Amino acid sequence: AQSVTQLGSHVSVSEGALVLLRCNYSSSVPPYLFWYVQYPNQGLQLLLKYTSAATLVKGINGFEAEFKKSETSFHLTKPSAHMSDAAEYFCAVSEQDGANNLFFGTGTRLTVIP
């Protein structure tokens, strides 16, 4: 079964600083990997996805993530944090088994300090 670990339930960064949100997965085969963002009282919005193409994936709002098979990681980064980035971020995996079920991490709440 898939599992996803997000290290750090809360991360605080200063405006303009690097954002790094960590995600590790366990899977016997390389899965599809996703980062979703959730703003307060809203649904989830896809930031980016890895689907066996380029290992460095660029998403919306200046975010990117790198798939590292040897480390089973898919960390999310952004060079310079904006106040509007404050939200909860979820890493998720989907097995390539014909179903489309997502297994989510527990989420990381990002606070941006002015």
Add this chain to the structure above:
Amino acid sequence: NAGVTQTPKFQVLKTGQSMTLQCAQDMNHEYMSWYRQDPGMGLRLIHYSVGAGITDQGEVPNGYNVSRSTTEDFPLRLLSAAPSQTSVYFCASSFASGTYEQYFGPGTRLTVT
């Protein structure tokens, strides 16, 4: 396109009551699913469907029923509500093949007293 819509947005139930959470999508997606979100636990899959007439259980199916009579609709039924079902419920949909990007509805916040 309205995308994925959910009704109601908020609901308060008493223990033992039943209700149906509605979910609809207008993107002709084959795959639809229900997740519940609880603090510190992320989202967990309740039930899913890969097409009309086909449903299956996810991680936490107990206490919930689903059916899929049309491509567009995927209602979630709580048969006898319990306080443990207090949660935020999200419906999602996607195409059944390809890169599996799922589109989420705005959520239903359910409180069971």
